[in-house]
Amino acid sequence: MSNSHSDTIPLRPSNSQSDIDEIRSLIDDSVHSGPAVVLPARHPATTPPPSSSPFISSNIPPPPPVSSSSSLQKLQSVPAAPPPPPPVGNSSSIVANGFGPPPNTLTEPVLDTVKRDLWRIVSNLKLVVFPNPFREDPGKALRDWDLWGPFFFIVFLGVALSWSASVKKSQVFAVAFALLAAGAVILTLNVLLLGGHIIFFQSLSLLGYCLFPLDVGALICMLKDNVVAKVIIVCLALAWSSWAAYPFMSSAVNPNRKALALYPVLLMYLSVGFLIIAID
């Protein structure tokens, strides 16, 4: 498509065979200087939008370092070390700028993946639920969203409610899970329908992370059984959750419609809080 000049100036017979040969030679180059897998035109330096595939995130660790050993040896002993510095040996070859060594998340040890996901959950939690200077800017606050954290929090809340229920345990879990999961989707759609500008999955992720205070409240209520104490704890947890969700939701819509976007959030957290108090 881009070789328009080759139509008028045939420097060499431009058929598909020569293109394949060129690619093969590039692959051979990369074998000697980098990992053996060449991804189709994915530049590691670009920052894809947060809603793209979960394998590419904005702070993905740079590709493994270039060692002097052969590439086959490197494939078998993929580094289990923490994120290494960018490969220096690749800068001289054409491959690093064009195709680049891929992020090798498929062949790393499972513990690495789990540690990295857990670390991401913790850092997102710190950004969302605790005070930090990025709160007023939703674009920065949850740039590296993920859905594992919300999943854990929703399931934990359902299990905690189901545990403390004395009858109809499975129905309680179903109601809690459906309420939270469907509620997050509907709240996001509500903002979009009101003409607001948010990213769908980023908002789902944020609403899930804001459940963390309610999770803590549910845990404490499981242990203590006094109604008055439960009411106080749940009210505190509600206030904390709402405070966490407020800047994100309110900055996503037109200021005239702020209350219209925030009210359903309050309603959802209120109903979850009520479930926590009432289920004993």
Next chain:
Amino acid sequence: MDESSYWNHPTSHLLGSVPAVVNEESEASYGRRGGGGRGYQTLGPPTEGFDQQSQNNWKGVFSISSYTQYFDVDTDVVVNRLISSFYPAGGDFFNKIGANPDLYGLIWITTTLVFMLAAFGNCATYLIQKRTDRTTSWSFDVGYVNAAACGIYGYSLVVPVAFYFLLRYLGSNASLVRFLCMWGYSLSIFIPTAFLLLIPVEILRWIIILIAGTASSCFVTLNLTSYIGGSNDLRMMMIAAFLLQMALAIFIKAWFFP
């Protein structure tokens, strides 16, 4: 008004699209919407002119931007409509909606009502049991949530649709979105009613629910008269609407606050 134009700059309809199947101006969905042609009046208000603008934004069933036209309200507009739904006298709700019916009221009023009925229904049984039994064998009945959701969502979806089709069949010029909007706002009076029904005195509960049911039914009936002429067939519709709303009120009392 000018601030809204600042926010609704021309590319805003692209940003709201959910990444799913997007039917760009497909004829099938347009046909389903418009009844087969551009000249068919579906969304225009009955007394005012035909609003061409609202039909042009339909981009298919799966595109969010085709539904944003029904949520084009601000906070003060919604509050205004809510307050006007509390006063059953004066059948001018459809004039108040004008060319801008909203489904925001329908969705969130019904959802709030579902939550209130489930929560306060449980509280009411707890209070009554504490008064009579003095035992603590009460437990939270999650079935109330299911019953409330089925009842309220079912009523608020089925009844306006049924009235829309019936009135269309009988020749009147009805509009589905405006009916949904009106019935949605008519349910708003039951929200403070649910709170008041916590009082554990039986006779007082019946008085409260009858007052609320009457107010809500009058609201619905008086507003329907603007779509109905004087003929006897259509008068039956008004009576039916009144009775249905009263039936809903009695269902709320009997199921959730026995």
